Amino acid sequence: MEQDHSCRFPQGHVLFQEGDAADAAYIIESGTIIISTGSGDDRQQLSELGPGEILGEMALIDAKTRTATATCASDCTLRIIHRDALVQRIEAADPIIRHLLQLTLQRYRDQIQSEPPTPYTVARGQNNKAHEALEKLNLEVDLRQALDEGQLQCVYQPIQNLARGRIAGFEALTRWQHPQLGAINPEAFINLAEETDLIVPIGLHNLRQACHDLKAFQAAVSDTELFMSINVSGRQLHHPGFSRQVLEIVQAEGIHPRQIKLEITENLVVDFERVQHWIQESKAHGFRISLDDFGTGYSGMSLLCQLDLNTLKIDKSFVQSMFDSRCEAVVLETMVHLGLGLELDIIAEGVETEAHEHRLRELGVQFGQGYLYARPLGREEILASNLL
Ligand code: C2E
Ligand code: CA
Numbered sequence: 001m002e003q004d005h006s007c008r009f010p011q012g013h014v015l016f017q018e019g020d021a022a023d024a025a026y027i028i029e030s031g032t033i034i035i036s037t038g039s040g041d042d043r044q045q046l047s048e049l050g051p052g053e054i055l056g057e058m059a060l061i062d063a064k065t066r067t068a069t070a071t072c073a074s075d076c077t078l079r080i081i082h083r084d085a086l087v088q089r090i091e092a093a094d095p096i097i098r099h100l101l102q103l104t105l106q107r108y109r110d111q112i113q114s115e116p117p118t119p120y121t122v123a124r125g126q127n128n129k130a131h132e133a134l135e136k137l138n139l140e141v142d143l144r145q146a147l148d149e150g151q152l153q154c155v156y157q158p159i160q161n162l163a164r165g166r167i168a169g170f171e172a173l174t175r176w177q178h179p180q181l182g183a184i185n186p187e188a189f190i191n192l193a194e195e196t197d198l199i200v201p202i203g204l205h206n207l208r209q210a211c212h213d214l215k216a217f218q219a220a221v222s223d224t225e226l227f228m229s230i231n232v233s234g235r236q237l238h239h240p241g242f243s244r245q246v247l248e249i250v251q252a253e254g255i256h257p258r259q260i261k262l263e264i265t266e267n268l269v270v271d272f273e274r275v276q277h278w279i280q281e282s283k284a285h286g287f288r289i290s291l292d293d294f295g296t297g298y299s300g301m302s303l304l305c306q307l308d309l310n311t312l313k314i315d316k317s318f319v320q321s322m323f324d325s326r327c328e329a330v331v332l333e334t335m336v337h338l339g340l341g342l343e344l345d346i347i348a349e350g351v352e353t354e355a356h357e358h359r360l361r362e363l364g365v366q367f368g369q370g371y372l373y374a375r376p377l378g379r380e381e382i383l384a385s386n387l388l
Protein backbone atom coordinates (compact mmCIF):
# COMPACT_ATOMS: atom_id res chain seq x y z
CA MET A 1 0.00 0.00 0.00
CA GLU A 2 1.26 3.51 -0.85
CA GLN A 3 2.18 5.78 2.05
CA ASP A 4 -0.08 8.74 2.82
CA HIS A 5 1.76 11.99 2.00
CA SER A 6 1.32 15.76 1.55
CA CYS A 7 1.28 17.60 -1.82
CA ARG A 8 1.02 21.22 -2.95
CA PHE A 9 -1.56 22.28 -5.57
CA PRO A 10 -1.83 25.73 -7.27
CA GLN A 11 -4.90 27.97 -7.20
CA GLY A 12 -7.43 26.86 -9.84
CA HIS A 13 -6.28 23.22 -9.86
CA VAL A 14 -9.18 20.78 -10.14
CA LEU A 15 -8.62 17.94 -7.66
CA PHE A 16 -11.46 15.82 -9.00
CA GLN A 17 -14.56 16.24 -11.13
CA GLU A 18 -18.11 14.94 -11.01
CA GLY A 19 -18.12 11.43 -12.55
CA ASP A 20 -14.42 10.68 -11.86
CA ALA A 21 -13.46 7.36 -10.25
CA ALA A 22 -12.35 7.89 -6.64
CA ASP A 23 -8.85 6.88 -5.55
CA ALA A 24 -8.11 9.20 -2.62
CA ALA A 25 -9.50 11.49 0.08
CA TYR A 26 -7.72 14.69 1.21
CA ILE A 27 -7.14 16.54 4.46
CA ILE A 28 -6.51 20.26 3.94
CA GLU A 29 -3.30 21.43 5.65
CA SER A 30 -3.41 24.95 4.17
CA GLY A 31 -5.52 26.79 1.60
CA THR A 32 -9.20 26.69 0.59
CA ILE A 33 -11.15 24.25 -1.59
CA ILE A 34 -14.50 24.88 -3.27
CA ILE A 35 -16.91 21.95 -3.70
CA SER A 36 -19.44 22.44 -6.50
CA THR A 37 -21.80 20.60 -8.85
CA GLY A 38 -22.77 21.35 -12.46
CA SER A 39 -20.84 23.57 -14.84
CA GLY A 40 -21.17 26.90 -16.64
CA ASP A 41 -24.37 28.75 -15.70
CA ASP A 42 -25.67 25.70 -13.80
CA ARG A 43 -22.65 25.61 -11.51
CA GLN A 44 -23.71 25.52 -7.87
CA GLN A 45 -21.27 25.93 -4.98
CA LEU A 46 -22.01 23.42 -2.21
CA SER A 47 -19.32 24.36 0.29
CA GLU A 48 -15.97 26.00 0.93
CA LEU A 49 -13.51 23.98 3.00
CA GLY A 50 -10.42 25.11 4.92
CA PRO A 51 -7.50 23.74 6.98
CA GLY A 52 -8.26 20.66 9.08
CA GLU A 53 -11.25 19.61 6.95
CA ILE A 54 -11.54 16.39 4.94
CA LEU A 55 -12.91 16.03 1.41
CA GLY A 56 -13.36 13.29 -1.16
CA GLU A 57 -14.07 10.60 1.45
CA MET A 58 -17.68 9.97 0.38
CA ALA A 59 -16.90 8.17 -2.87
CA LEU A 60 -14.32 6.02 -1.06
CA ILE A 61 -16.82 4.95 1.59
CA ASP A 62 -19.51 3.75 -0.81
CA ALA A 63 -17.26 2.98 -3.82
CA LYS A 64 -19.17 5.34 -6.15
CA THR A 65 -17.90 7.94 -8.62
CA ARG A 66 -17.45 11.56 -7.54
CA THR A 67 -20.75 13.45 -7.23
CA ALA A 68 -19.14 16.89 -7.02
CA THR A 69 -16.09 18.81 -8.26
CA ALA A 70 -13.29 20.04 -5.96
CA THR A 71 -11.25 23.10 -7.05
CA CYS A 72 -8.41 24.86 -5.20
CA ALA A 73 -9.59 28.41 -4.45
CA SER A 74 -6.01 29.31 -3.40
CA ASP A 75 -2.65 27.53 -3.34
CA CYS A 76 -3.24 24.45 -1.16
CA THR A 77 -1.24 21.85 0.73
CA LEU A 78 -3.19 18.63 1.07
CA ARG A 79 -2.51 15.37 2.86
CA ILE A 80 -3.52 12.55 0.56
CA ILE A 81 -5.22 9.49 2.07
CA HIS A 82 -5.12 6.65 -0.43
CA ARG A 83 -8.19 4.53 -1.03
CA ASP A 84 -6.79 1.34 0.59
CA ALA A 85 -6.13 2.99 3.95
CA LEU A 86 -9.73 4.15 4.33
CA VAL A 87 -11.41 1.13 2.78
CA GLN A 88 -9.57 -1.30 5.08
CA ARG A 89 -10.84 0.60 8.13
CA ILE A 90 -14.39 0.66 6.83
CA GLU A 91 -14.30 -3.06 6.11
CA ALA A 92 -13.04 -3.76 9.62
CA ALA A 93 -15.82 -1.68 11.24
CA ASP A 94 -18.93 -3.05 12.92
CA PRO A 95 -21.33 -4.08 10.09
CA ILE A 96 -24.19 -2.08 11.61
CA ILE A 97 -22.09 1.08 11.76
CA ARG A 98 -20.89 0.45 8.18
CA HIS A 99 -24.42 0.02 6.93
CA LEU A 100 -25.73 3.12 8.72
CA LEU A 101 -22.80 5.12 7.34
CA GLN A 102 -23.58 4.03 3.78
CA LEU A 103 -27.27 4.71 4.21
CA THR A 104 -26.61 8.20 5.59
CA LEU A 105 -24.27 8.90 2.69
CA GLN A 106 -26.84 7.71 0.18
CA ARG A 107 -29.47 9.98 1.74
CA TYR A 108 -27.08 12.91 1.50
CA ARG A 109 -26.36 12.11 -2.16
CA ASP A 110 -30.12 11.84 -2.86
CA GLN A 111 -30.56 15.27 -1.29
CA ILE A 112 -27.90 17.02 -3.37
CA GLN A 113 -29.19 15.32 -6.52
CA SER A 114 -32.86 15.93 -5.53
CA GLU A 115 -33.61 12.19 -5.80
CA PRO A 116 -36.39 10.58 -3.68
CA PRO A 117 -34.80 9.31 -0.41
CA THR A 118 -33.43 5.74 -0.31
CA PRO A 119 -35.77 3.56 1.78
CA TYR A 120 -34.43 2.29 5.10
CA THR A 121 -35.41 -1.33 4.50
CA VAL A 122 -33.45 -3.55 2.14
CA ALA A 123 -35.21 -6.46 0.42
CA ARG A 124 -33.73 -9.90 1.19
CA GLY A 125 -31.11 -10.96 -1.36
CA GLN A 126 -30.78 -7.41 -2.71
CA ASN A 127 -27.83 -6.61 -0.53
CA ASN A 128 -26.85 -9.40 1.84
CA LYS A 129 -24.45 -7.43 4.00
CA ALA A 130 -26.94 -4.61 4.50
CA HIS A 131 -29.64 -7.14 5.25
CA GLU A 132 -27.47 -8.91 7.84
CA ALA A 133 -26.68 -5.59 9.52
CA LEU A 134 -30.37 -4.70 9.76
CA GLU A 135 -31.25 -8.16 11.09
CA LYS A 136 -28.60 -7.76 13.75
CA LEU A 137 -29.96 -4.36 14.70
CA ASN A 138 -33.46 -5.84 14.87
CA LEU A 139 -32.25 -8.70 17.07
CA GLU A 140 -30.55 -6.25 19.40
CA VAL A 141 -33.81 -4.31 19.85
CA ASP A 142 -35.59 -7.62 20.52
CA LEU A 143 -32.92 -8.65 23.03
CA ARG A 144 -33.45 -5.47 25.06
CA GLN A 145 -37.16 -6.19 25.06
CA ALA A 146 -36.53 -9.85 25.95
CA LEU A 147 -34.70 -8.78 29.08
CA ASP A 148 -37.54 -6.45 30.11
CA GLU A 149 -40.24 -9.03 29.37
CA GLY A 150 -38.58 -12.00 31.09
CA GLN A 151 -37.92 -14.02 27.89
CA LEU A 152 -34.39 -14.84 29.09
CA GLN A 153 -34.14 -17.90 31.28
CA CYS A 154 -31.29 -19.64 33.06
CA VAL A 155 -30.74 -23.33 32.60
CA TYR A 156 -28.32 -25.27 34.76
CA GLN A 157 -25.85 -27.92 33.72
CA PRO A 158 -24.83 -30.22 36.59
CA ILE A 159 -21.14 -30.58 37.46
CA GLN A 160 -20.23 -33.98 38.88
CA ASN A 161 -17.77 -34.79 41.66
CA LEU A 162 -15.95 -37.66 39.92
CA ALA A 163 -14.62 -39.36 43.08
CA ARG A 164 -17.98 -39.32 44.88
CA GLY A 165 -20.14 -39.93 41.83
CA ARG A 166 -22.41 -37.14 43.10
CA ILE A 167 -23.45 -33.71 41.93
CA ALA A 168 -21.17 -30.90 43.16
CA GLY A 169 -22.63 -27.84 41.49
CA PHE A 170 -23.93 -26.28 38.27
CA GLU A 171 -23.04 -23.92 35.47
CA ALA A 172 -25.73 -21.33 34.75
CA LEU A 173 -26.31 -20.89 31.01
CA THR A 174 -28.72 -18.47 29.41
CA ARG A 175 -31.51 -19.37 26.99
CA TRP A 176 -33.62 -17.05 24.88
CA GLN A 177 -36.97 -18.18 23.53
CA HIS A 178 -37.77 -15.51 20.93
CA PRO A 179 -41.57 -15.10 20.50
CA GLN A 180 -41.33 -15.33 16.67
CA LEU A 181 -37.94 -16.89 15.90
CA GLY A 182 -37.97 -19.60 18.61
CA ALA A 183 -34.81 -20.62 20.51
CA ILE A 184 -31.85 -18.39 19.62
CA ASN A 185 -28.35 -19.88 19.71
CA PRO A 186 -26.70 -18.70 22.97
CA GLU A 187 -23.35 -17.97 21.31
CA ALA A 188 -25.12 -15.62 18.85
CA PHE A 189 -27.10 -13.55 21.34
CA ILE A 190 -24.37 -13.54 23.98
CA ASN A 191 -21.92 -12.18 21.38
CA LEU A 192 -24.49 -9.55 20.43
CA ALA A 193 -24.98 -8.62 24.10
CA GLU A 194 -21.20 -8.45 24.54
CA GLU A 195 -20.86 -6.01 21.65
CA THR A 196 -23.04 -3.56 23.58
CA ASP A 197 -23.42 -3.00 27.31
CA LEU A 198 -26.51 -5.26 27.32
CA ILE A 199 -24.38 -8.05 28.75
CA VAL A 200 -24.24 -6.11 32.04
CA PRO A 201 -27.98 -6.17 32.89
CA ILE A 202 -28.30 -9.66 31.36
CA GLY A 203 -25.45 -10.92 33.55
CA LEU A 204 -26.96 -9.43 36.71
CA HIS A 205 -30.40 -10.81 35.84
CA ASN A 206 -28.87 -14.29 35.43
CA LEU A 207 -26.93 -14.05 38.62
CA ARG A 208 -30.08 -13.15 40.56
CA GLN A 209 -32.03 -16.02 39.03
CA ALA A 210 -29.15 -18.49 39.50
CA CYS A 211 -28.69 -17.58 43.18
CA HIS A 212 -32.41 -17.86 43.77
CA ASP A 213 -32.52 -21.32 42.17
CA LEU A 214 -29.32 -22.49 43.89
CA LYS A 215 -31.11 -21.92 47.17
CA ALA A 216 -33.89 -24.27 46.08
CA PHE A 217 -31.37 -26.89 44.87
CA GLN A 218 -29.36 -26.65 48.09
CA ALA A 219 -32.50 -27.19 50.17
CA ALA A 220 -32.77 -30.65 48.55
CA VAL A 221 -29.13 -31.60 49.31
CA SER A 222 -27.87 -31.82 52.89
CA ASP A 223 -24.51 -33.60 52.57
CA THR A 224 -22.71 -31.20 50.17
CA GLU A 225 -22.47 -27.45 49.74
CA LEU A 226 -23.37 -26.93 46.06
CA PHE A 227 -21.70 -24.26 43.91
CA MET A 228 -22.92 -22.27 40.93
CA SER A 229 -20.61 -21.26 38.06
CA ILE A 230 -21.47 -17.94 36.45
CA ASN A 231 -19.99 -16.77 33.13
CA VAL A 232 -18.51 -13.29 33.26
CA SER A 233 -17.49 -11.43 30.12
CA GLY A 234 -15.01 -8.61 29.56
CA ARG A 235 -17.53 -5.78 29.28
CA GLN A 236 -18.90 -6.61 32.71
CA LEU A 237 -15.50 -6.10 34.35
CA HIS A 238 -15.23 -2.66 32.74
CA HIS A 239 -18.58 -1.62 34.10
CA PRO A 240 -18.27 0.65 37.16
CA GLY A 241 -19.77 -0.89 40.28
CA PHE A 242 -19.94 -4.42 38.79
CA SER A 243 -18.19 -6.12 41.76
CA ARG A 244 -20.38 -4.32 44.26
CA GLN A 245 -23.58 -5.23 42.37
CA VAL A 246 -22.55 -8.89 42.24
CA LEU A 247 -21.91 -8.95 45.98
CA GLU A 248 -25.22 -7.22 46.74
CA ILE A 249 -27.23 -9.70 44.66
CA VAL A 250 -25.54 -12.76 46.18
CA GLN A 251 -26.03 -11.45 49.72
CA ALA A 252 -29.64 -10.43 49.08
CA GLU A 253 -30.42 -13.96 47.85
CA GLY A 254 -28.87 -15.46 50.99
CA ILE A 255 -26.05 -17.31 49.19
CA HIS A 256 -22.50 -17.41 50.53
CA PRO A 257 -20.03 -15.94 47.98
CA ARG A 258 -17.86 -19.10 48.27
CA GLN A 259 -20.73 -20.97 46.54
CA ILE A 260 -20.28 -18.80 43.45
CA LYS A 261 -17.53 -19.53 40.91
CA LEU A 262 -17.05 -16.61 38.55
CA GLU A 263 -15.86 -17.95 35.17
CA ILE A 264 -13.64 -15.84 32.99
CA THR A 265 -11.95 -16.87 29.75
CA GLU A 266 -8.32 -16.52 28.70
CA ASN A 267 -9.30 -14.10 25.93
CA LEU A 268 -10.61 -11.68 28.53
CA VAL A 269 -7.19 -11.39 30.12
CA VAL A 270 -5.91 -9.00 27.42
CA ASP A 271 -6.52 -6.23 29.94
CA PHE A 272 -4.33 -7.99 32.44
CA GLU A 273 -4.11 -5.40 35.24
CA ARG A 274 -7.82 -4.80 35.36
CA VAL A 275 -8.54 -8.53 35.50
CA GLN A 276 -5.94 -9.09 38.21
CA HIS A 277 -7.45 -6.29 40.30
CA TRP A 278 -10.98 -7.63 39.76
CA ILE A 279 -9.88 -11.14 40.82
CA GLN A 280 -8.30 -9.79 44.03
CA GLU A 281 -11.42 -7.80 44.83
CA SER A 282 -13.76 -10.72 44.12
CA LYS A 283 -11.68 -13.13 46.17
CA ALA A 284 -11.61 -10.66 49.07
CA HIS A 285 -15.44 -10.81 48.97
CA GLY A 286 -15.22 -14.62 49.16
CA PHE A 287 -15.99 -15.55 45.53
CA ARG A 288 -14.09 -18.26 43.70
CA ILE A 289 -12.55 -17.71 40.28
CA SER A 290 -12.44 -20.17 37.44
CA LEU A 291 -10.54 -19.97 34.14
CA ASP A 292 -12.89 -21.23 31.40
CA ASP A 293 -12.04 -22.76 28.00
CA PHE A 294 -8.46 -23.27 29.14
CA GLY A 295 -6.09 -24.05 26.28
CA THR A 296 -8.20 -22.50 23.51
CA GLY A 297 -6.90 -18.93 23.75
CA TYR A 298 -3.53 -17.47 22.96
CA SER A 299 -2.28 -16.58 26.39
CA GLY A 300 0.82 -18.33 27.67
CA MET A 301 1.10 -20.69 30.62
CA SER A 302 2.58 -17.88 32.70
CA LEU A 303 -0.94 -16.52 33.08
CA LEU A 304 -1.61 -19.34 35.54
CA CYS A 305 1.15 -18.07 37.84
CA GLN A 306 0.10 -14.44 37.58
CA LEU A 307 -3.63 -14.82 38.25
CA ASP A 308 -4.85 -16.01 41.63
CA LEU A 309 -7.28 -18.68 40.37
CA ASN A 310 -9.20 -21.46 42.16
CA THR A 311 -10.31 -23.57 39.23
CA LEU A 312 -9.21 -24.52 35.75
CA LYS A 313 -11.88 -25.60 33.26
CA ILE A 314 -10.47 -27.76 30.51
CA ASP A 315 -12.26 -27.08 27.24
CA LYS A 316 -14.46 -29.80 25.80
CA SER A 317 -12.37 -30.01 22.63
CA PHE A 318 -9.47 -31.55 24.63
CA VAL A 319 -11.71 -34.08 26.38
CA GLN A 320 -13.40 -35.11 23.17
CA SER A 321 -10.18 -35.70 21.26
CA MET A 322 -8.24 -37.45 24.04
CA PHE A 323 -8.54 -40.91 22.43
CA ASP A 324 -7.82 -39.66 18.90
CA SER A 325 -4.03 -39.77 19.07
CA ARG A 326 -1.09 -40.13 21.44
CA CYS A 327 -0.42 -36.42 21.00
CA GLU A 328 -3.96 -35.37 22.05
CA ALA A 329 -3.71 -37.68 25.07
CA VAL A 330 -0.41 -36.10 26.16
CA VAL A 331 -1.80 -32.57 25.76
CA LEU A 332 -4.74 -33.38 28.05
CA GLU A 333 -2.51 -35.15 30.63
CA THR A 334 -0.12 -32.20 30.66
CA MET A 335 -2.92 -29.72 31.25
CA VAL A 336 -4.24 -31.81 34.14
CA HIS A 337 -0.77 -32.16 35.71
CA LEU A 338 -0.22 -28.45 35.37
CA GLY A 339 -3.51 -27.64 37.11
CA LEU A 340 -2.98 -30.17 39.87
CA GLY A 341 0.63 -29.01 40.38
CA LEU A 342 -0.66 -25.49 40.92
CA GLU A 343 -3.20 -26.87 43.43
CA LEU A 344 -6.16 -25.77 41.33
CA ASP A 345 -9.46 -27.63 41.10
CA ILE A 346 -10.04 -29.00 37.65
CA ILE A 347 -13.38 -29.22 35.86
CA ALA A 348 -13.31 -31.14 32.57
CA GLU A 349 -16.03 -30.04 30.14
CA GLY A 350 -17.69 -32.11 27.43
CA VAL A 351 -17.67 -35.45 29.29
CA GLU A 352 -19.91 -37.52 27.03
CA THR A 353 -18.89 -41.15 27.61
CA GLU A 354 -17.99 -43.55 30.45
CA ALA A 355 -14.53 -43.86 28.85
CA HIS A 356 -13.98 -40.09 29.13
CA GLU A 357 -15.05 -40.17 32.78
CA HIS A 358 -12.88 -43.19 33.60
CA ARG A 359 -9.73 -41.66 32.11
CA LEU A 360 -10.32 -38.26 33.75
CA ARG A 361 -10.81 -39.89 37.13
CA GLU A 362 -7.58 -41.87 36.62
CA LEU A 363 -5.73 -38.64 35.90
CA GLY A 364 -6.97 -37.10 39.14
CA VAL A 365 -9.50 -34.63 37.70
CA GLN A 366 -11.99 -33.79 40.47
CA PHE A 367 -15.00 -32.58 38.47
CA GLY A 368 -16.73 -33.40 35.18
CA GLN A 369 -19.41 -31.55 33.21
CA GLY A 370 -21.10 -32.92 30.12
CA TYR A 371 -23.92 -34.79 28.47
CA LEU A 372 -22.94 -38.02 30.29
CA TYR A 373 -24.43 -36.48 33.45
CA ALA A 374 -27.00 -34.10 32.02
CA ARG A 375 -27.67 -31.45 29.41
CA PRO A 376 -28.45 -27.97 30.72
CA LEU A 377 -31.86 -28.24 32.46
CA GLY A 378 -34.47 -25.81 33.76
CA ARG A 379 -35.07 -25.26 37.48
CA GLU A 380 -38.16 -27.48 37.64
CA GLU A 381 -36.47 -30.26 35.67
CA ILE A 382 -33.57 -30.26 38.14
CA LEU A 383 -35.90 -30.30 41.15
CA ALA A 384 -37.93 -33.18 39.66
CA SER A 385 -34.83 -35.23 38.69
CA ASN A 386 -32.80 -37.64 40.80
CA LEU A 387 -29.68 -35.52 40.28
CA LEU A 388 -29.90 -33.86 43.70
P1 C2E B 1 -19.30 -22.26 27.86
O1 C2E B 1 -19.20 -21.36 29.04
O2 C2E B 1 -18.05 -22.95 27.42
O3 C2E B 1 -20.45 -23.28 28.20
C1 C2E B 1 -20.39 -24.63 27.94
C2 C2E B 1 -21.11 -24.94 26.66
O4 C2E B 1 -20.85 -26.30 26.33
C3 C2E B 1 -22.64 -24.83 26.80
O5 C2E B 1 -23.16 -24.40 25.55
C4 C2E B 1 -23.05 -26.28 27.06
O6 C2E B 1 -24.38 -26.57 26.69
C5 C2E B 1 -22.06 -27.01 26.17
N1 C2E B 1 -21.84 -28.39 26.63
C6 C2E B 1 -21.92 -28.85 27.88
N2 C2E B 1 -21.64 -30.16 27.94
C7 C2E B 1 -21.38 -30.54 26.69
C8 C2E B 1 -21.03 -31.81 26.11
O7 C2E B 1 -20.89 -32.85 26.78
N3 C2E B 1 -20.81 -31.84 24.77
C9 C2E B 1 -20.95 -30.73 24.00
N4 C2E B 1 -20.75 -30.85 22.69
N5 C2E B 1 -21.29 -29.51 24.50
C10 C2E B 1 -21.50 -29.44 25.84
P2 C2E B 1 -24.20 -23.21 25.43
O8 C2E B 1 -25.21 -23.29 26.52
O9 C2E B 1 -24.64 -23.23 24.02
O10 C2E B 1 -23.35 -21.92 25.71
C11 C2E B 1 -22.40 -21.49 24.79
C12 C2E B 1 -21.58 -20.37 25.36
O11 C2E B 1 -22.36 -19.19 25.56
C13 C2E B 1 -21.01 -20.67 26.74
O12 C2E B 1 -19.87 -21.47 26.59
C14 C2E B 1 -20.71 -19.29 27.26
O13 C2E B 1 -19.48 -18.81 26.75
C15 C2E B 1 -21.82 -18.46 26.64
N6 C2E B 1 -22.87 -18.21 27.64
C16 C2E B 1 -24.00 -18.90 27.87
N7 C2E B 1 -24.73 -18.30 28.85
C17 C2E B 1 -24.02 -17.19 29.23
C18 C2E B 1 -24.25 -16.13 30.17
O14 C2E B 1 -25.24 -16.10 30.91
N8 C2E B 1 -23.29 -15.15 30.25
C19 C2E B 1 -22.17 -15.17 29.48
N9 C2E B 1 -21.28 -14.19 29.62
N10 C2E B 1 -21.94 -16.14 28.59
C20 C2E B 1 -22.84 -17.14 28.44
CA1 CA C 1 -18.46 -21.27 31.02
Ligand code: CA
Binding pocket: 292, 293, 313, 315, 316, 349
Ligand atom coordinates in the same frame (compact mmCIF):
# COMPACT_ATOMS: atom_id res chain seq x y z
CA1 CA D 1 -16.26 -23.57 28.58
